[in-house]
Amino acid sequence: MEILEAVLILLGLVLVSNVASHYITAVPVSLLQVAFGVIIAILFKFKIDLDTTWFMLLFVAPLLFNDGRDFPKKELWKLRGPIFENAILLVFLTTIIGGFFVSWLVPSMPLGVSFALVAILSPTDPVAVQSISKRVKLPKNILHLVSGESLINDASGLIAFKYAIAAVVTGYFSISKAAGDFVYMAIVDH
Secondary structure (H helix, E strand, C coil): CCHHHHHHHHHHHHHHHHHHHHHCCCCCHHHHHHHHHHHHHHHHCCCCCCCHHHHHHHHHHHHHHHHHCCCCHHHHHHCHHHHHHHHHHHHHHHHHHHHHHHHHHCCCCCHHHHHHHHHHHCCCCHHHHHHHHHHCCCCHHHHHHHHHHHHHCHHHHHHHHHHHHHHHHHCCCCHHHHHHHHHHHHHHCC
């Protein structure tokens, strides 16, 4: 399937899920999107062979731009230290500690697979932060910190996931290559 056709189908699914979320208010829109994606993948054997760089460019970058558009720039700059600590250190620490924990919890799961599972779950989702903040009254400085961190941490999570999968498949891990890819994704894609 051509990449352009796949992108158009996925954009159509996003549109349908957003319309459906207005009628099905008890279920978050992100869960509706996952459900629609699974249904399309199963029914139509839908598969996309897409490089992570293209994924970042076509999907993650526009979503982050949309989420960051209304974020107060002054607060982002003021909280840059804690935001970057959370976005980088916290994601990698969560991936490492969580990976060992999942491997201990499910001994039959290889350690690399455990790292991949936790890496894909560790970054905070900006949409989830905004959704939760509407329901729970958080202090503004905490909300700005978590929102800012969620805008920056995708590079950390994607690099951790990419190299965990590579380690599982090839049995090889290079910290210098991973660090180089992280810097590239953080600067170029954001």
